[in-house]
Amino acid sequence: xxxxxxxxxxxxxxxxxxxxxxxxNSALDEEMSADPKVFVMGEEVGEYQGAYKISKGLLEKxxxxxxxxxPITEAIDHIINSAAKSNYMSAGQISVPIVxxxxxxxxxxxxxxxxxxxxxxxxxxxxxxxxxxxxxxxARGLLxxxxxxxxxxxxxxxxxLYGESFPVSAEVLDSSFxxxxxxxxxEREGKDVTITAFSKMVGYALKxxxxxxxxxxSAEVINLRSIRPLDRSSINASVxxxxxxxxxxxxxxxxxxxxxxxxxxxxxxxxxxxxxxxRIAGADVPMxxxxxxxxxWPSHRVQHSFVYTNVxxxxxxxxxxxx
Amino acid sequence: xxxxxxxxxQPLPLNFTNTTARSPDKALFHPLKTTPSSSFPASTHKLRxxxxxxxxxxxxxxxVFAVSDVVQEKKPKSNTFHPNLxxxxxxxxxxxxxxxxxxxxxxMCAQMYYRGKMFxxxxxxxxxxxxxxxxxxxxxNEDCIVSTYRDHVxxxxxxxxxxxxMSELFGKTTGCCRGQGGSMHxxxxxxxxxxxxxxxxxxxPVATGAAFTSKYRREVLKEGDCDHVTLAFFGDGTCNNxxxxxxxxxxxxxxxxxxxxxxxxxxxxxxxxxxxxxxPEIWKKxxxxxxxxxxxxxxxxxxxxxxxxxxxxxxxxxxGPTLVECETYRFRGHSLADPDELRDPxxxxxxxxxxxxxxxxxxxxxxxxxxEAELKAIEKKIDEVVEEAVEFADSSPHPGRSxxxxxxxxxxxxxxxxxxxxxRCEDPKFTEGTAHV
Numbered sequence: 166x167x168x169x170x171x172x173x174x175x176x177x178x179x180x181x182x183x184x185x186x187x188x189x190n191s192a193l194d195e196e197m198s199a200d201p202k203v204f205v206m207g208e209e210v211g212e213y214q215g216a217y218k219i220s221k222g223l224l225e226k227x228x229x230x231x232x233x234x235x236p237i238t239e240a241i242d243h244i245i246n247s248a249a250k251s252n253y254m255s256a257g258q259i260s261v262p263i264v265x266x267x268x269x270x271x272x273x274x275x276x277x278x279x280x281x282x283x284x285x286x287x288x289x290x291x292x293x294x295x296x297x298x299x300x301x302x303x304a305r306g307l308l309x310x311x312x313x314x315x316x317x318x319x320x321x322x323x324x325x326l327y328g329e330s331f332p333v334s335a336e337v338l339d340s341s342f343x344x345x346x347x348x349x350x351x352e353r354e355g356k357d358v359t360i361t362a363f364s365k366m367v368g369y370a371l372k373x374x375x376x377x378x379x380x381x382x383s384a385e386v387i388n389l390r391s392i393r394p395l396d397r398s399s400i401n402a403s404v405x406x407x408x409x410x411x412x413x414x415x416x417x418x419x420x421x422x423x424x425x426x427x428x429x430x431x432x433x434x435x436x437x438x439x440x441x442x443x444r445i446a447g448a449d450v451p452m453x454x455x456x457x458x459x460x461x462w463p464s465h466r467v468q469h470s471f472v473y474t475n476v477x478x479x480x481x482x483x484x485x486x487x488x
Numbered sequence: 489x490x491x492x493x494x495x496x497x498q499p500l501p502l503n504f505t506n507t508t509a510r511s512p513d514k515a516l517f518h519p520l521k522t523t524p525s526s527s528f529p530a531s532t533h534k535l536r537x538x539x540x541x542x543x544x545x546x547x548x549x550x551x552v553f554a555v556s557d558v559v560q561e562k563k564p565k566s567n568t569f570h571p572n573l574x575x576x577x578x579x580x581x582x583x584x585x586x587x588x589x590x591x592x593x594x595x596m597c598a599q600m601y602y603r604g605k606m607f608x609x610x611x612x613x614x615x616x617x618x619x620x621x622x623x624x625x626x627x628x629n630e631d632c633i634v635s636t637y638r639d640h641v642x643x644x645x646x647x648x649x650x651x652x653x654m655s656e657l658f659g660k661t662t663g664c665c666r667g668q669g670g671s672m673h674x675x676x677x678x679x680x681x682x683x684x685x686x687x688x689x690x691x692x693p694v695a696t697g698a699a700f701t702s703k704y705r706r707e708v709l710k711e712g713d714c715d716h717v718t719l720a721f722f723g724d725g726t727c728n729n730x731x732x733x734x735x736x737x738x739x740x741x742x743x744x745x746x747x748x749x750x751x752x753x754x755x756x757x758x759x760x761x762x763x764x765x766x767x768p769e770i771w772k773k774x775x776x777x778x779x780x781x782x783x784x785x786x787x788x789x790x791x792x793x794x795x796x797x798x799x800x801x802x803x804x805x806x807x808g809p810t811l812v813e814c815e816t817y818r819f820r821g822h823s824l825a826d827p828d829e830l831r832d833p834x835x836x837x838x839x840x841x842x843x844x845x846x847x848x849x850x851x852x853x854x855x856x857x858x859x860e861a862e863l864k865a866i867e868k869k870i871d872e873v874v875e876e877a878v879e880f881a882d883s884s885p886h887p888g889r890s891x892x893x894x895x896x897x898x899x900x901x902x903x904x905x906x907x908x909x910x911x912r913c914e915d916p917k918f919t920e921g922t923a924h925v
Binding site for chain 1: 664665666667668669670673675676677682683684685687690693694704707708709731734737738741894895896897898899901902903904905906907908909911
């Protein structure tokens, strides 16, 4: 079922658009409708219609037995120690078909404890699948794939993306639409530099690519979609084409997703690199509250990179500005 | 030291509480100050508190009878059928065999560990057999159990073959988890053993989820006959952990078919329960969340069984969860690496005198349910089973290298796409451990 995008000729002409919120909501609705064993459980998912309104309307449609409001109960322990490991510890006897979904990373002004990006932490755990959608198409396809998947999936959304609208084709709107887990998407083709990003950062990478295009630099933007398993094959193929790589992420730089991508490219495509891999990440500090500092937080590294890259402009031939 | 059996007379009303408890004060246990119960369960001794204490004031008096009282009233009349005894001969033999299996198996584990056949963390259950046997022997195959790292005997009582458990402990591929789980992670889909968890309190939410599944299947998927019950076993230390309280709350809130079984053996490694807990009477935590809390003598398999019967049928009838505190004791240290220096030898002696196996044997012989010879035959049979399990485990192969990458995912495409653009798991060399991950 995974990886099979049921083909349907997209009807030309009619191109709808959909917010990420609606995409997630419709994916949940369709999967719950198709399989009575699928249910939603969490804080505020029912009567409150979802803390971010993602599960709006589901309680009314499916009832309180399938949309279960829970008391407060929060812990990362079970994701890492039971969900990820039970299938292995039991040698395949006890599988854990569960999706842990919710907002990840920074929103606006929510402070240090509500702003961390956990992609790298979860991405380090064997036994988990970790997805990070960007557009509505990603949100629909990946959430459906996650729900149908028999293993634990951590589905990292982004609060600021919920309200953003993206064009969706008829194929995406079809209830059998599904995206494969473990495949990245080339959002924009290019030949001079590869930029990898996931979640909200894909938007910024695309904007950066636009700016670069005006300078005559053609950037290839890869939307990772899947943090674990990482689509090493697509990343390497792209780097072998462009010979330069910049990784962009929202999270902390040390031991981040960019570090992993850098390592795998160095391992597999070392001879193809014309310049060292550049990592762009959030500042190595907890997220500040003050609005101006919060704005500086991701660009702190970017400015640093900008200066750094400028110094090496001879070699890398890239000017780079995200903000 | 206080203990009294509870006989739950009728379906427990909400907020039913047992009125007896262990030591009234926070002082360390002094077994010599209390009257040990000399025989089982026909004893007329009801151990009382050494001094009255306001924390034990009976706020709600509910009828509580010692099982011994009920038994004592009626004397056995003949050698065969005893309508007034708590068990039939067949049941008695089943219970005895199960406890002997648990004890012999664990003793063999200790031997094997010191011979280097078993390794890592091994936690033995000696002394607590009455709880496992008393509860699990009442379950159907479809009922689930979830346990802690002290899970060998729970798995055995549930029906996992001794040879499968022993192989697992030896790390062999014929183990119940193919050698991938180990001592602390016994799983069996066939027997509905949902683990074996190392983290304190970790199994309780898993058990709560299993109970939720049972309810979901009955009410949403309309499987009307799904009345499966789940038992969660855990210790006294766990009862101070947050997950425990969260699950008590949810189980009572949603009336889940679960029984929370506390194996209170007074010690969490080297931390005495009385030093760690503001109110050491764990059964009281049940009514705080809206479920009955019951305290039972966990060294007496028949008492445990009586309480278990009621708690399990309550759950099966859809009346919700029960918290059962079993006062028990582990004869060995926390694990085989524990020198067990902190526990008072007189405390150990006190509980050794209440060995559940000896007690059941005495009961069966005194009530003419079985002869010494029959019981000896069982012991011999079990010895052979355990020996055979060791031989089987010894001669079983170690897992092949290819097994390393197996069973990480139910859908192995989770390993992602390889350099050739195809899913890694489609590479025939992948599970030989030769493919790059």
